[in-house]
Amino acid sequence: MSYIENNLIPGEQIVFRTKKHLIIFLFPAIWLLFCLFVSFYLIGNPVFAWIYWVPWLMALYFWAYVGINYLSSDFAVTNKRVMMREGFFHRHTNETRIAAISQVNVDQSLLGQLLNYGIVSINAFGAYDSFSMLARPFEFQKSVHEQLDKAQASAQNERPHR
Secondary structure: OOHHHHOOOOOOOEEEEEOEOHHHHHHHHHHHHHHHHHHHHHHHOOOOHHHOHHHHHHHHHHHHHHHHHHHHOEEEEEOOEEEEEEOOOOOEEEEEEHHHOOEEEEEOOHHHHHHOEEEEEEEEOOEEEEEEEEEOHHHHHHHHHHHHHHHHHHHHHHOOOO
16 A cells, blocks of 8 residues: 555545656666767777776666655545655655645646646645646646635535524
């Protein structure tokens, strides 16, 4: 089970779920291509032939770090909370009750608009937290707003009428 499922409270249901976007693998892929190019140069040069493995070691580290970051990221909107978690070595989590959220912002670059990823920022009446490279950020934002509307409607129905 994931972090989200392990921390659901009774009666809480996941409405929307997403992860980091696969774009986070772009720089490790570019580094891998760089390693291919540099390896031919290093092996062909007798002075540097003995260190040709260094870029590959860095590539392995880079891929492992980004892969663990991708696998350990989890973002969900439930009927009661927004739950966000990323990172393994340096963990960043946020669990905010729907009723406490005042604003959800999405920031996207041009590439983010084309590939559907962005930075989601949550403002909970003074507390501010953001998470980058989320896949489908506007669907995430829409789900939060839908749950906010449901929470406000149920709060209005529970108020005693005079």
